[in-house]
């Protein structure tokens with residue numbers, strides 16, 4: 001038993017919101033075989049609220065750098081694209097692995113290149129969970145034969161509220177009364193305009209045709225209570241059509257329950273020595 005605890009990976013958590021909370025609870029319950037040693041959030045009261053729910057209490061780091069300057073094995077980012085831009089490199093330089101949820105930040109080619117170079121130099125791994133999407137394994141497998149990839153995302157306007165898109169377009173989410181196509185374009189532009197809503201487009205781009213050739217349509221539907229993502233891909237291999245109808249997280253409607261469950265499963269696998277399923 002003692003040696004199992006010694007061997008367990010130590011986790012630092014950046015972001016104590018919807019996803020961070022569920023990851024912390026999954027570690028605390030033993031579902032993820034790891035030890036949560038440090039947490040950090042902009043808002044200390046969110047860190048405190050999370051820590052108070054845990055049986056095994058981690059330390060609240062004074063600043064984000066303290067997460068990776070402590071001897072953790074994996075830092076879990078469940079915060080924002082800015083958090084990735086500002087902290088990912090130093091986490092890797094401190095020789096910690098990194099699980100990233102705010103994948104949209106990686107569509108900036110210079111950010112991606114620097115982080116991949118750091119992975120090679122410091123022999124570290126960046127984990128990108130499948131998030132709110134299904135089928136990334138298949139897209140990765142057929143990458144060389146892909147000819148087109150389209151992501152159609154449909155959410156209730158409430159789940160899109162606050163996106164940069166609404167500052168640019170002047171459309172008000174409250175005025176959307178019928179199903180409306182808000183955006184059609186590249187994954188690159190989608191991630192810029194909807195940074196907290198469409199990280200899945202970044203995942204799909206990185207797995208397949210890249211952010212300029214992956215097409216995205218974002219639909220606001222006031223009648224839906226789901227976050228629906230449909231992937232339609234074609235190529236020499238045949239075609240793929242996958243739809244996930246996600247229940248939104250109870251604390252953050254922008255985020256799907258599947259995104260949280262996928263983060264938990266990805267971290268569980270990273271902390272385990274067992275069978276790996278899927279390509």
Ligand SMILES: NC(=O)C1=CN([C@@H]2O[C@H](COP(=O)(O)OP(=O)(O)OC[C@H]3O[C@@H](n4cnc5c(N)ncnc54)[C@H](OP(=O)(O)O)[C@@H]3O)[C@@H](O)[C@H]2O)C=CC1
Nearest residue numbers: 015017018019042078079080083101102131132196255259
């Ligand atoms: N890959 C995928 O498929 C998915 C990715 N996501 C992304 O995952 C991330 C987490 O999602 P979720 O948990 O739902 O978000 P929440 O908003 O519920 O929680 C994020 C928390 O992190 C805090 N935070 C933001 N930036 C920083 C920072 N630089 N340093 C410290 N704390 C910070 C936020 O504070 P404050 O509220 O003050 O900003 C908030 O408390 C988001 O970027 C989201 O867009 C979400 C769903 C799917």
Ligand SMILES: O=C([O-])CC(=O)C(=O)O
Nearest residue numbers: 132197198199200255256
């Ligand atoms: O959770 C979702 O449905 C998708 C999401 O927010 C994202 O990709 O950023």
